[in-house]
Amino acid sequence: MTSNANIVYLDNNATTRVDPAVRDAMLPYLSESYANPSSPYTFARAPMLAIAQARRQVAALLSAEPEQITFTSCGTESSNTALHSALRARPGRKSIVTTSVEHPSILRYCERLESHGYNVTYLPVDRNGQLVLKELELSISDDTAIVSVMWANNETGILFPVREAAAAAHCAGALFHTDAVQACGKVTIDLSDGLIDLLSLSAHKFHGPKGVGALFARDPDLLSSYLFGGEQERGRRAGTENVPGIAGIGKAAELAGAQLREHPADIAEMRDAFEQTLSGACSCLLTGTQGARLPNTSHIVFPGVEAETLIHLLDFDHICCSSGSACASGSSEPSHVLTAMGFSRQDARSALRVSFSRFNSSHDAEFAAGRVVEAARRLSGKHRC
Amino acid sequence: MTSNANIVYLDNNATTRVDPAVRDAMLPYLSESYANPSSPYTFARAPMLAIAQARRQVAALLSAEPEQITFTSCGTESSNTALHSALRARPGRKSIVTTSVEHPSILRYCERLESHGYNVTYLPVDRNGQLVLKELELSISDDTAIVSVMWANNETGILFPVREAAAAAHCAGALFHTDAVQACGKVTIDLSDGLIDLLSLSAHKFHGPKGVGALFARDPDLLSSYLFGGEQERGRRAGTENVPGIAGIGKAAELAGAQLREHPADIAEMRDAFEQTLSGACSCLLTGTQGARLPNTSHIVFPGVEAETLIHLLDFDHICCSSGSACASGSSEPSHVLTAMGFSRQDARSALRVSFSRFNSSHDAEFAAGRVVEAARRLSGKHRC
Numbered sequence: 001m002t003s004n005a006n007i008v009y010l011d012n013n014a015t016t017r018v019d020p021a022v023r024d025a026m027l028p029y030l031s032e033s034y035a036n037p038s039s040p041y042t043f044a045r046a047p048m049l050a051i052a053q054a055r056r057q058v059a060a061l062l063s064a065e066p067e068q069i070t071f072t073s074c075g076t077e078s079s080n081t082a083l084h085s086a087l088r089a090r091p092g093r094k095s096i097v098t099t100s101v102e103h104p105s106i107l108r109y110c111e112r113l114e115s116h117g118y119n120v121t122y123l124p125v126d127r128n129g130q131l132v133l134k135e136l137e138l139s140i141s142d143d144t145a146i147v148s149v150m151w152a153n154n155e156t157g158i159l160f161p162v163r164e165a166a167a168a169a170h171c172a173g174a175l176f177h178t179d180a181v182q183a184c185g186k187v188t189i190d191l192s193d194g195l196i197d198l199l200s201l202s203a204h205k206f207h208g209p210k211g212v213g214a215l216f217a218r219d220p221d222l223l224s225s226y227l228f229g230g231e232q233e234r235g236r237r238a239g240t241e242n243v244p245g246i247a248g249i250g251k252a253a254e255l256a257g258a259q260l261r262e263h264p265a266d267i268a269e270m271r272d273a274f275e276q277t278l279s280g281a282c283s284c285l286l287t288g289t290q291g292a293r294l295p296n297t298s299h300i301v302f303p304g305v306e307a308e309t310l311i312h313l314l315d316f317d318h319i320c321c322s323s324g325s326a327c328a329s330g331s332s333e334p335s336h337v338l339t340a341m342g343f344s345r346q347d348a349r350s351a352l353r354v355s356f357s358r359f360n361s362s363h364d365a366e367f368a369a370g371r372v373v374e375a376a377r378r379l380s381g382k383h384r385c
Numbered sequence: 386m387t388s389n390a391n392i393v394y395l396d397n398n399a400t401t402r403v404d405p406a407v408r409d410a411m412l413p414y415l416s417e418s419y420a421n422p423s424s425p426y427t428f429a430r431a432p433m434l435a436i437a438q439a440r441r442q443v444a445a446l447l448s449a450e451p452e453q454i455t456f457t458s459c460g461t462e463s464s465n466t467a468l469h470s471a472l473r474a475r476p477g478r479k480s481i482v483t484t485s486v487e488h489p490s491i492l493r494y495c496e497r498l499e500s501h502g503y504n505v506t507y508l509p510v511d512r513n514g515q516l517v518l519k520e521l522e523l524s525i526s527d528d529t530a531i532v533s534v535m536w537a538n539n540e541t542g543i544l545f546p547v548r549e550a551a552a553a554a555h556c557a558g559a560l561f562h563t564d565a566v567q568a569c570g571k572v573t574i575d576l577s578d579g580l581i582d583l584l585s586l587s588a589h590k591f592h593g594p595k596g597v598g599a600l601f602a603r604d605p606d607l608l609s610s611y612l613f614g615g616e617q618e619r620g621r622r623a624g625t626e627n628v629p630g631i632a633g634i635g636k637a638a639e640l641a642g643a644q645l646r647e648h649p650a651d652i653a654e655m656r657d658a659f660e661q662t663l664s665g666a667c668s669c670l671l672t673g674t675q676g677a678r679l680p681n682t683s684h685i686v687f688p689g690v691e692a693e694t695l696i697h698l699l700d701f702d703h704i705c706c707s708s709g710s711a712c713a714s715g716s717s718e719p720s721h722v723l724t725a726m727g728f729s730r731q732d733a734r735s736a737l738r739v740s741f742s743r744f745n746s747s748h749d750a751e752f753a754a755g756r757v758v759e760a761a762r763r764l765s766g767k768h769r770c
Contacts, residue, residue, distance in 0.1 A: 014421050073462070074458070076612050
């Protein structure tokens with residue numbers, strides 16, 4: 001195993017380091033406190049209380065109520081459940097509106113719905129990766145059951161106007177879901193205004209463990225369990241509760257909230273310094289800088305450079321970053337997000353995603369910037385890339 | 386939190402203590418080795434190898450091949466996926482055959498299928514809780530897509546003739562699934578004869594962590610992902626891989642295999658001693674003793690005694706056991722398994738499930754037997770219960 005001490009991990013939109021405090025919060029439920037939370041004896045009380053506490057912690061991160069939070073196994077399950085529930089809550093409606101740059105957990109589910117007779121509108125984005133609100137409004141009708149627009153794009157970090165999109169959905173009596181898997185823990189999410197009906201999140205994107213997600217529902221009675229079985233999570237998610245994972249997502253939410261309150265600018269400062277070094281030394285193109293974007297994400301196109309090779313060169317220096325969404329890794333197809341933004345297939349293959357977290361230092365940003373510049377120069381065959 | 390040292394945990398069919406060696410196998414992936422296994426850098430190699438190793442470990446427990454194992458989030462997801470996949474693999478067939486004593490992950494899914502136009506036969510069991518094979522054979526037709534019969538019942542521990550049931554399914558061109566969540570790790574499961582098409586299991590039932598399960602598929606191409614999203618698990622299960630959980634189920638499978646090989650009789654001896662004490666002191670009725678059953682499970686009816694109250698009395702002595710399946714806990718309805726066996730609603734409410742594991746001692750069995758006898762006598766208002 002590569003020693004962790006050498007690693008400069010800049011792929012925090014793929015997954016994140018589990019915070020040691022999160023791991024410590026999980027350990028009792030991987031050790032002495034192993035009962036099922038619903039069991040009829042005192043020994044089950046600690047896991048039951050751990051779940052209640054985690055529900056409060058996740059709710060607090062979203063300025064929501066604990067009963068609005070249902071735990072799942074991942075962001076994908078949360079998003080699948082959101083769409084599944086919305087279609088049951090609006091049974092007469094046969095249309096879905098979403099964007100062409102959503103995560104596969106939305107896109108693949110929508111394709112499946114199409115094969116079952118639903119009409120799905122995949123809205124384009126403009127050259128800056130942004131949704132055109134007017135187009136969204138025009139695409140919603142009284143046949144629309146649900147509008148699903150991500151809070152932040154996982155590849156570019158671009159933030160979407162989810163409140164305005166939710167308002168447009170509600171005007172037509174449709175529900176609104178947002179995949180906030182990439183946004184949660186990176187920007188403040190305040191659901192107290194009641195505009196968002198359904199929101200997905202995943203622990204491992206904000207220093208929690210893999211294998212646990214959550215689904216916010218403004219009206220929890222709206223949810224239909226996507227898995228069929230026992231009555232766990234008040235009948236809203238069948239399957240024995242993943243108590244250590246749930247304790248972990250709770251602690252991770254608490255820590256993410258503290259980071260956003262106490263050090264709101266730290267991560268953006270690292271990212272900005274990284275980009276400044278790059279811009280000064282390269283003719284590269286920074287994506288998404290025209291509008292609001294995640295404070296931790298840098299998305300850069302190096303014309304003429306194969307991003308896959310760039311990533312391999314950076315790997316020699318133990319720098320971890322990505323050419324697109326983790327889910328598409330290993331695929332040779334260019335990113336659907338970049339092609340939707342109008343990039344050529346060639347340019348779409350030249351994009352690097354560098355994503356920071358609170359476990360990075362300004363030294364990481366500086367070191368990585370230097371290496372990226374050097375590698376990009378080498379690959380473009382130019383003295384200056 | 387109740388100190389673990391005092392606990393006599395005899396509810397191992399609900400969930401089990403995580404083996405300390407399992408927890409240790411998980412810890413690297415909750416600490417320094419946090420990359421996504423599919424990421425394109427060297428740092429992702431350790432989690433990738435951990436998943437490959439876990440796949441070999443789970444396969445070895447089942448005498449199967451690693452590529453036949455797909456990891457899921459729980460037994461419920463495994464069983465839902467098995468039925469979902471089978472119906473897609475036999476698209477012209479509209480019937481399902483199962484038993485009336487299955488786990489809710491089968492029964493609730495089948496009810497949903499009925500609402501989509503499928504015909505489901507729920508086979509009864511006899512007074513001994515056993516399936517009548519002749520009835521099973523008669524219920525299968527060339528319209529049957531899948532036959533699903535559990536390997537062992539979660540409440541009574543009764544073992545079902547799954548090989549014979551699989552052969553009957555195959556005669557009609559149907560697929561065969563078995564929910565082995567309760568059997569796996571407790572009895573030897575050898576799938577090398579190729580009779581079983583699909584088999585579900587769950588880590589937390591054999592000293593692995595909660596939040597991870599597996600699905601065996603004789604022909605992995607048969608599987609359709611139940612979640613829609615990324616291409617994880619070779620496209621067979623969307624959602625970021627729960628690396629620590631998967632490492633945990635692998636280690637738990639390895640340890641369960643060793644226990645079955647090296648100490649095959651230990652747990653049955655404890656259980657038998659427990660039952661002997663009870664039988665000598667009580668007029669209670671032991672269920673399932675007419676045929677094959679799990680070596681760890683004691684299921685006892687105490688006529689005239691409310692099991693719920695019995696469990697509360699035992700809780701005062703820190704003895705943890707259950708009145709039925711964990712999934713039904715909190716429900717006041719008598720167990721569907723016992724009513725299917727012909728018990729009156731009154732008697733079905735008088736059943737205690739005591740389930741042992743390798744973490745129990747003969748002292749636990751002896752202590753619990755004494756306390757159960759005392760509590761049952763007290764509640765039945767008799768000197769001898």
